[in-house]
Amino acid sequence: VTKLRILAETHVIPRLGKLKLQQLRADHVDEWLDELSNDLATRTLRDVHSVLKRATRQAQARDLVLRNVAELVTTPTGKDGRPSKALTRHQADAMLKAAESSELHAYVVLSLTMGVRTEEARALRWDHVVAWIPSLKAWHPVTEAGFKHKRFAIYVWRADRIGGDTKTRKSRRTLELPKLAAEALRQHHTRQAAHKLKAGEAWQDHNLVFCTNVGTPLDAANVRRAFRHITKNAGIGTDWTPRELRHSFVSIMSDQGVPIETIADLVGHAGTSVTEAVYRHQLKPVITKGAHTMNTIFGDKPTG
Template identity: 85%
Template structure:
């Protein structure tokens, strides 16, 4: 068994099986056991080359085994690198990884992954995926290797060296016309999602903001006091209501940006839908009995828990189907429809930006949770003109 010196390490190469094995002594580990790095090959020369490469990795701090694959790197990242992400985000990234990354690149040893591999992989996907999805898939690989770098599993991130190509044209977001909006409102009258649809269309709030809306963030106008009071305190037997859009179904519960926090008066139709929704929810609570989980949510399941985004999408598709405008619609397009309708009615873009909570608007955020900001009434006024205060939802 010949001994050779590779760098500062003493190595041995010896026959084993149908080839040769090389071993480098790395001393003793914390458990007192001797640590050895091994490489196998058909010839002594091949084994020596592998040992030289292994020593170079050791000198730059790389600790991954020769067999550590892209699959393992991606799975390690999904397991350890997303601790601050929501369950829905982790699920989405897992699907992207399992569908597009691991099947194509998973078997490649991470140390052997080259920029050409990534280039060819992305070029193949570019004819199948929309540009945004392609960027997300590429990001999965980049972030997985970035974590591997941080843990000394690989020297460089070859995925960072590649530019994401342009993918296919994704389906552009669209907006309901006034006639389509009328049809959707009519079709929604028989749906449990009715008040969700009415308020989303009439105020332009984001879907994640609607799902997180709580009753203590709904306020009623008290003419005698000339101020807004929470409906949890004064009830819903009033004419004018507003909502504090302060929360969202996101990690941490915050809105998309701090400037997304805003207060919006509800149009008459939305106020009517809200009152009737409150009555139905009270009935649901009684029916659920001890199964009811009180999270104080305006929109919730039959037992009080938060609505699932996928279930909301399915219910909304049923409404658009009943409205005879097809099923290729998503709840977020109610927000697009709000903006479109406002714009068609000549509402200034600055006002629209305030209403939908876009960053860079003049809406201030001073002491947002402790002091009620001036309620924006332009949206409610315009919707009342368009859909008419005379429109009434039939009482149950």
């Protein structure tokens, strides 16, 4: 809703708002979209066009216009969007170092070392951070068990989306925490307790792992802004987004020879096709392995 409102207020209302809806013609929509195509990516153009089509559809349903002229126009091709990229190992090390002094430190560590979506990280609750209790042979929330254990995991069962569910059913997964992430969460839990004490009655307890200094959910825009500050301090520029930590995770896993099937499970994809389509630039080109194996077996013998 916020995204569509911004698109309407930025691109629809300023350029078409002076026209009476009954005066709107397909030519107006064509010219408007052609102008926008010089500045916006194709995906954003489709979203902006959709705002106009849906708004006009509402007017049509109330007999304010006879037809929806916005639906008669084809969305043009816009600028190429910036492709997602992945951190190199050196960049990742620099960023982790720069993040140590940031409130987002644990957020960055978790996203980079586990590949969770940024909306999954924002929705993570403390009762979904669990410790393995050997004597009970069971996982228990760290809110009960504490952090004095050897193995930890997170239940990635929620996301900052409408309804609070993850993107797909396959996205619901349980992931064991690497030691770096477990230690970052332990330190983060201690800092959050101090924030809670300082906030006093102003604290709003949503049981969120990542929240503001008064316990409220993090705003995605504020997370992006704070993340850019971290990457700037790391010396890798500000042209990075939190979701690219997930791409970096895939790249690192692939570079270490982890099979694509395992990577797909870790990032919560239903199959490898999505992993290959979305993260193809970050995946190690293992398709050549068959040729290399045959060369080893039979040697590079001349043919014919």
